[in-house]
Amino acid sequence: MQRLPSLRNASLKGKRAFVRVDFNVPIEDGKITDDRRIRGALPTINYLLESGAGVVLCSHLGRPKDGQPDPKHSLAPVRAHLETLLRRTVGWIEDPFKPFAVQPGEVYLMENIRFFPGETKNDTELARALAEWADLYVSDAFGSLHRAHASVEALARFLPERYAGFLVEAEWENAQRVLTQIQSPYLVVVGGAKVSDKLPLLQNLLPRLDRLLIGGGMSYTFLFALNQPIGRSLLEKEQVEAARHILAEAERLSKKVLLPVDSVAATEFSAGAPARVFRHDDGTFPEEYMGLDIGPATIQAAAQFITGSRTILWNGPMGVFEWEAFRQGTQKVAEFIAAETATGAYSLVGGGDTAAAAEVVGVTEKVSFISTGGGALLELLSGETLPGIAALLS
Numbered sequence: 001m002q003r004l005p006s007l008r009n010a011s012l013k014g015k016r017a018f019v020r021v022d023f024n025v026p027i028e029d030g031k032i033t034d035d036r037r038i039r040g041a042l043p044t045i046n047y048l049l050e051s052g053a054g055v056v057l058c059s060h061l062g063r064p065k066d067g068q069p070d071p072k073h074s075l076a077p078v079r080a081h082l083e084t085l086l087r088r089t090v091g092w093i094e095d096p097f098k099p100f101a102v103q104p105g106e107v108y109l110m111e112n113i114r115f116f117p118g119e120t121k122n123d124t125e126l127a128r129a130l131a132e133w134a135d136l137y138v139s140d141a142f143g144s145l146h147r148a149h150a151s152v153e154a155l156a157r158f159l160p161e162r163y164a165g166f167l168v169e170a171e172w173e174n175a176q177r178v179l180t181q182i183q184s185p186y187l188v189v190v191g192g193a194k195v196s197d198k199l200p201l202l203q204n205l206l207p208r209l210d211r212l213l214i215g216g217g218m219s220y221t222f223l224f225a226l227n228q229p230i231g232r233s234l235l236e237k238e239q240v241e242a243a244r245h246i247l248a249e250a251e252r253l254s255k256k257v258l259l260p261v262d263s264v265a266a267t268e269f270s271a272g273a274p275a276r277v278f279r280h281d282d283g284t285f286p287e288e289y290m291g292l293d294i295g296p297a298t299i300q301a302a303a304q305f306i307t308g309s310r311t312i313l314w315n316g317p318m319g320v321f322e323w324e325a326f327r328q329g330t331q332k333v334a335e336f337i338a339a340e341t342a343t344g345a346y347s348l349v350g351g352g353d354t355a356a357a358a359e360v361v362g363v364t365e366k367v368s369f370i371s372t373g374g375g376a377l378l379e380l381l382s383g384e385t386l387p388g389i390a391a392l393l394s
C-alpha cells in the first residue's frame with residue numbers, strides 16, 4: 001500500500017501549520033445540523049497544538065459565487081461550534097491576504113476560502129498568499145481531495161513540507177481495505193439514485209469483488225436492461241447499455257449479482273403515498289407504480305447473500321430512506337452488514353448520502369468505518385488519482 005506522508009513524522013514545535021479541513025457542513029438557521037466533518041478534524045488540530053505548533057484552519061462552505069463574499073456561507077457559525085468542541089478560543093482570519101504571525105498553541109479559522117478570487121481555479125496567486133501563513137501544509141479535507149482547488153492542490157505544492165492529517169490518513173487506509181487489501185468474499189452493495197454516478201466505481205471494483213448487491217433507484221435501469229417491468233420507477237435510458245455491459249461482465253467473471261426481485265412501490269413520489277409490494281421477476285409489476293424501496297423477498301434474499309462476506313463496501317441507500325414507508329430495505333441491509341461486522345467482517349460505509357442513511361437507521365457504531373467523503377470517496381474507489389492526494393505525494 002502506498003503510504004501518505006504522516007503527520008507523526010513531522011517536527012512541529014514552533015512551526016506554523018496550514019491545515020486544509022473540510023468544514024463544509026449543513027447549516028440551518030445558523031445551526032450546524034451535522035458536525036461529523038468538524039469532529040473528524042479534531043484529532044489533527046489537537047495533535048498540532050499539543051506538539052507546539054500554531055494552526056491556521058482553512059475550508060470552503062457551500063457554493064458562493066467564486067471570489068464573492070456571501071454572508072449566507074460564512075464560516076462564523078463553524079468557528080463558534082469549533083470553540084465549543086476544542087474548549088478554547090479560535091481566532092478569526094477575515095482576510096487571507098493579510099498574514100500575521102500565528103503563535104505556537106494558537107488556532108485560527110479563516111473565512112470561507114471561496115469568498116476570495118481563485119480558489120476554485122487553483123490559482124497560484126491565491127496559493128502564494130496562503131503560503132505566507134505557514135511553514136508546512138496539512139491535508140485533512142478528505143471530502144475536498146477530488147478538487148484541484150488552490151487551497152487543496154496548488155498550496156500543497158508551494159509549502160516545503162506536506163503531510164496527511166489523521167482524518168485523511170484514516171480515510172486513505174480504510175479505502176485501501178476495499179481496494180487492495182481485500183479479504184474474500186468481498187461484497188459490494190450499491191444503491192442510491194443514479195447509475196451514472198456509480199458506473200466508474202462498478203467498473204473498477206467488478207474484477208475485485210465476489211458479490212454485488214444492487215438496490216435503490218439505480219437498480220431499475222438494470223432490471224430494465226433485463227427486460228423486467230419497472231413501471232414508472234427511476235430509469236436512466238442512456239445508461240441501459242452500460243448496465244447490460246456490467247451484468248454481462250459480471251457473468252463472464254462468475255461474480256454473484258443480486259438485483260431486486262420485488263419492490264415497495266407507490267403511484268406517486270411522496271412520503272405518505274399508499275405503498276404496495278409487487279414483483280419484477282414474474283412480470284407483474286404494474287405500469288402506473290414506481291419502486292421506492294426493495295421489497296420483502298429481496299430483503300430475504302439479501303440476508304443470505306450478505307452472510308459470510310469478509311469485506312463489505314456499502315454505497316447508496318436501498319430506497320427512499322428519508323421516508324419511513326420506504327426505509328425498511330435500507331434498514332435491513334444495514335443491519336445485515338452490521339451483523340457481519342460483529343462476526344469480524346470489515347465494513348466501509350460512505351459516498352453520497354450513505355453516511356446519512358447509516359445514521360438514520362442507527363448503524364453508525366456498528367460498522368468498521370464511515371467515510372466523510374462523498375464525491376472524493378467515489379472517485380478514489382473508481383481508481384482515479386485525486387488532485388489533493390497527488391499534491392501530497394509530490
Ligand code: AMP
Binds near residue numbers: 194
Ligand atoms: P445517492 O446520492 O446517489 O446515493 O442517492 C441517494 C438518494 O437516492 C436518496 O436521497 C434516496 O432517497 C434516493 N433513492 C433511493 N432509492 C430510490 C428510488 N427507488 N427512487 C427514487 N429515489 C431513490
